[in-house]
Amino acid sequence: MTTTWLDEVFGVRKPVIAMLHLSALPGDPGYDTAGGIAAVVDRARAELDALQTGGVDGVMISNEFSLPYLTKTEPITAITMARIIGELLPDLFVPYGVNVLWDGRASIDLAVATGAKFVREIFTGVYASDFGLWDTNVGEVARHRARVGGSAVKLLFNIVPESATYLAARDLASITRTTVFATLPDAICVSGATAGAPTDTEALRVVKSAAGDVPVFVNTGVRAENVATQLCVADGAVVGTYFKADGVFENRADQKRVEELMLAARAFREQLA
Template sequence: MSTTWLDDVFATKKPVIAMLHLAALPGDPAYDSTGGIAAVVRRAREELDELQAGGVDGVMVSNEFSLPYLTKTEPITAITMARIIGELLPAFEVPYGVNVLWDGRASIDLAVATGAKFVREIFTGVYASDFGLWDTNVGEVARHRARVGGADVKLFFNIVPESATYLAARDLAAITRTTVFATLPDAICVSGATAGAPTDAEALKVVKAAAGAVPVFVNTGVRAENVGSQLDIADGAIVGTYFKKDGVFENRADRTRVEELMGEAKKFREQLV
């Protein structure tokens, strides 16, 4: 496996993918039934405009405000996300992916239904998490992906999940090597403890060294001041919280902050030519 698929999808080295965090959806505890889905769509469209105007290389749509998360989502979640993405389709100017937290099968279904190029999820491992005991079945998900025609959907495996601890007594390098060999990820994501939390540079180096030709993305904690040093290790970055107004997770995307980080990312990439 090589990183050429990144070039094909994003047409740039070291792509920066922005998170488009949807407001709470029907069935979620924080859902605003008064504003309804129209309000969710309106906010999503406004934030997509801010992210794309700021120069991001890709966008990943997620139900980030569906807290507390389920490890097997209710059907209404992916169905509503499909409706929202369908309304946004004419506005996408960059490649887009999806993430139905924390449900790999639902994420793949949503990608196939909406034409998304990639998904990010926890596809492997068993964890003790804030959401209970978290078990996965990558073999079942891989077969489901094939059955629904999702072979071209690229899978980002998060092997250091947020809010969870891996139960097996194995080090990060060993987990990376066996994940690559046995489960065939298209990319690997390395995270901090929560959304917006710094990703440990040493952990990122360990995963990069063990991943071989599989691309490695830094998944949380990327900021304008560290994007160059993080991309010096990783093959790309996924950014959510920093792009929000004042860098606050609950706020909306802010074009000024997007431009700031993307300016630094582009300066770093110019050195690679």
């Protein structure tokens, strides 16, 4: 079997990456000025413990509660995330990535600064979105990654962005093929409409078929009861909402739900051996 970067980074087949959603940060409308950074760190540390003790294969740290999102973030966001990740580093023992929503350059900068192995972002396409007209420049971002010494940082391209519609009249298979050929992703993520929304299994199959040797992740809507079905197609999964208490996006991570999903994921992987 050919070794992939996923094997090298995670050490398991079909890894499950847990989202560690940071509370609103300085500059965000929902920031808790009374609790300050200390409150954000305390919640993040508690959730990290639930995720890692529950058995996830990796963690992706994101500013998920920086609603409404910017497509070009303010410097304070990545700066604060770097400070928080620095405080969490002694407690991190699984591979980790970062995601500064929705800013590819800032995500790469944060990865380089914190030693993260991977980032996930919208790197390609033009979209009509809830955040306005959403344009990207993958060539500029790729060159920025090289300039800041981030060539080893793996780029996970989300080609079905949440809360947005691709402006060109192109089918998903065509988008996947040209993304792989022209923009050199390290992996492709396929999402539903919003965080926690189911990812269409047929869309996942289309992308996997068109992606060639590039790994494909199911990016939203993975649950204990469907993780095996989704991993039959995908090379890995990114899970956020299901790991929260009662499966509610705003809640904190619940170790029992993490264990439940990871038990199902491991049972499926054992069948592949």
